[in-house]
Amino acid sequence: MSGVAAVLSPDASKSEWRAWARAVRAGLPDVSAPVTATLRDLLTGLGARRVLAYRALSGEPDVSGLSVDFELLAPRARFRPEPRLTLHPWHTATEVSRFGALQPPADAPQVPLETVDAILLPGLAFDHAGVRLGYGGGFYDRLLPAFRGVTVGVIQHALLVPELPRDPHDGPARWLVTERGATEVR
Secondary structure (H helix, E strand, O other): OHHHHOOOOOOOOHHHHHHHHHHHHHOOOOOHHHHHHHHHHHHHHOOOOEEEOOOOOOOOOOOHHHHHOOEEEEEEEEOOOOOEEEEEEHHHOOEEOOOOOEEOOOOOOOOOHHHOOEEEEOOOEEEOOOOEEOOOOOHHHHHHHHOOOEEEEEOOHHHEEOOOOOOOOOOOOOEEEEOOEEEEOO
């Protein structure tokens, strides 16, 4: 897989990187169990209790097993009056979003961002500096500037690349977790 990564440079467009990452991810095995075990150890060590997680899309590591040990929250994408994420109790994520992941219904109780200890960031790829290649909606880009806790990028090792294109609003994750372990971004 790393030979494929070398084909794209950081100067390639985000749409080219997204196509590359989707193609690579399509051939990867499920790494949910080792990723969840590493996340459990990391979050416990960091003293996190309330964690904004994500309901996995096809090909993403499923982190739902963390709900046994932590108070997980699930995001809901809202589009009006402006695009943003709202946070809700994990168990309320019962409807399918336009993106294909489970999300809480519009009337689910909301949880304030300032009460969250850590955010698990899904993505199509991450680079070694913690820069995330998302799906293009900008929802996490709008949420993260107001967040003061720990951010953790969750990705398969094959989708961890040397450098991704970066925009000024792209805030890097503090930690990266793959099936091979956790790494603090310096």
